[in-house]
Amino acid sequence: MKAPANIIFQNVQRPELRQWFAETLAAYPELHQRPIYLRKTAMRRSTMRAQPVLNLDFFRRHSRHYRVDFSDHLEVTEHVLVQELPKEVVIGWFAHELGHIVDYLNRPVLGMISFGLGYALWSRYMRKAERVADTIAVNHGFGAEVRATKQYLMEHATLPPHYKARLEKYYLSADELEGLILAWEADQKMPEVVDV
Numbered sequence: 001m002k003a004p005a006n007i008i009f010q011n012v013q014r015p016e017l018r019q020w021f022a023e024t025l026a027a028y029p030e031l032h033q034r035p036i037y038l039r040k041t042a043m044r045r046s047t048m049r050a051q052p053v054l055n056l057d058f059f060r061r062h063s064r065h066y067r068v069d070f071s072d073h074l075e076v077t078e079h080v081l082v083q084e085l086p087k088e089v090v091i092g093w094f095a096h097e098l099g100h101i102v103d104y105l106n107r108p109v110l111g112m113i114s115f116g117l118g119y120a121l122w123s124r125y126m127r128k129a130e131r132v133a134d135t136i137a138v139n140h141g142f143g144a145e146v147r148a149t150k151q152y153l154m155e156h157a158t159l160p161p162h163y164k165a166r167l168e169k170y171y172l173s174a175d176e177l178e179g180l181i182l183a184w185e186a187d188q189k190m191p192e193v194v195d196v
């Protein structure tokens with residue numbers, strides 16, 4: 001699969017991560033018209049996140065840039081080192097983050113700001129955003145990978161309990177995800193409507 005030309009890597013040395021990000025992004029044509037960054041950075045509270053880039057283009061929805069950050073150290077990454085995750089898990093994670101970006105695409109500036117506040121302040125809002133991101137990832141064909149990511153995190157024995165509790169509170173359960181995947185698969189099998 002050809003890598004899209006719009007990726008900007010920041011501090012990402014490992015060739016596999018670059019390759020896997022390019023592979024995942026290739027399945028999101030709606031994101032190919034603008035710069036998408038992948039950055040390794042120090043984050044305290046999350047392992048991976050997706051955000052708009054705060055530059056002048058932020059104020060113009062059609063040219064806004066977006067960035068996926070992943071953490072290189074600290075609490076959670078002591079247990080989940082992105083550098084050591086299997087390919088399927090990393091791709092599932094990237095697909096979820098790109099799902100957030102697709103969700104952001106249609107939000108104007110004020111929508112982005114209220115989305116940020118809602119996400120931070122209102123757990124139902126956050127749950128909804130996580131569901132949307134997973135749904136978009138499944139609908140781009142990444143159901144198996146998103147499932148692998150979820151399984152990896154929930155079954156990873158060394159994760160701190162408060163991290164697992166957060167996963168359970170905000171993210172789709174395995175059953176809910178399975179429902180999305182089944183719905184997508186059924187949709188793929190639908191015969192094309194032929195106009196006679």
Ligand SMILES: [Zn+2]
Pocket residue numbers: 096097100129130133
């Ligand atoms: Zn998310």
